[in-house]
Amino acid sequence: AQKITQTQPGMFVQEKEAVTLDCTYDTSDPSYGLFWYKQPSSGEMIFLIYQGSYDQQNATEGRYSLNFQKARKSANLVISASQLGDSAMYFCAMREGVDTGNQFYFGTGTSLTVIP
Amino acid sequence: EPEVTQTPSHQVTQMGQEVILRCVPISNHLYFYWYRQILGQKVEFLVSFYNNEISEKSEIFDDQFSVERPDGSNFTLKIRSTKLEDSAMYFCASRYNRAWPGGAFFGQGTRLTVV
Numbered sequence: 001a002q003k004i005t006q007t008q009p010g011m012f013v014q015e016k017e018a019v020t021l022d023c024t025y026d027t028s029d030p031s032y033g034l035f036w037y038k039q040p041s042s043g044e045m046i047f048l049i050y051q052g053s054y055d056q057q058n059a060t061e062g063r064y065s066l067n068f069q070k071a072r073k074s075a076n077l078v079i080s081a082s083q084l085g086d087s088a089m090y091f092c093a094m095r096e097g098v099d100t101g102n103q104f105y106f107g108t109g110t111s112l113t114v115i116p
Numbered sequence: 117e118p119e120v121t122q123t124p125s126h127q128v129t130q131m132g133q134e135v136i137l138r139c140v141p142i143s144n145h146l147y148f149y150w151y152r153q154i155l156g157q158k159v160e161f162l163v164s165f166y167n168n169e170i171s172e173k174s175e176i177f178d179d180q181f182s183v184e185r186p187d188g189s190n191f192t193l194k195i196r197s198t199k200l201e202d203s204a205m206y207f208c209a210s211r212y213n214r215a216w217p218g219g220a221f222f223g224q225g226t227r228l229t230v231v
Contacts, residue, residue, distance in 0.1 A: 033219075035219050035220075037222070042224075043205055043224070043225050043227070044222065044223075044224040044225060045159070045207060045209075045222035045225075046222075047219045047220070047221055047222070050219045091158075091159060093159075102164070102171070102172060103149070103161040103164055103172055103174070104149070104151075104161065104209075104220060105161070106151075106158055106159040106160075106161075107158070108157075108158045109158065109159075
């Protein structure tokens with residue numbers, strides 16, 4: 001089974017609108033972290049936000065928030081007030097365990113295009 | 117702000133040649149990773165490294181690959197005999213800590229082209 005599933009290969013959003021990028025995950029480890037990365041056309045991977053499995057509240061970082069629904073195993077990224085610079089690939093990732101060198105599992109990504 | 121740096125940004129090599137991709141992780145980080153991304157495809161895990169040894173490796177990371185942390189600051193990925201299918205963007209990443217947040221910070225990548 002896929003550890004991380006992103007079902008939206010491409011999304012469009014009007015500038016200044018909010019957009020939700022979907023992510024579901026699969027793990028039996030009670031300790032895990034969920035992450036979102038942004039990859040602009042230049043290629044680098046930019047860490048945006050994380051959510052720990054024991055966190056009670058949804059994570060927020062500026063215009064980014066993570067809608068964490070543990071029972072549904074979903075960790076959707078919400079970008080509020082979209083800007084043209086938000087156009088990029090977005091990857092959801094998960095790491096199991098805490099104090100380990102465990103790998104990050106990545107989804108296949110969602111390409112977001114912000115329309116002026 | 118500290119960052120992970122990778123050199124070179126782009127490397128072209130002939131099939132069968134050895135390449136070494138270099139990374140300088142963030143200085144107080146403990147865990148190090150190599151990932152690769154074939155153009156337009158998903159990010160694939162290669163190897164993780166902690167306490168001077170490999171923690172975990174994927175099926176991709178066969179005998180042609182090796183990693184080293186030769187001097188306490190650099191973290192290198194060596195591909196002994198490159199194949200055409202090794203052409204990809206290679207990302208180094210590092211992570212500090214024993215507790216969350218546990219996000220890894222990625223370098224800007226080395227684009228490897230095997231001809």
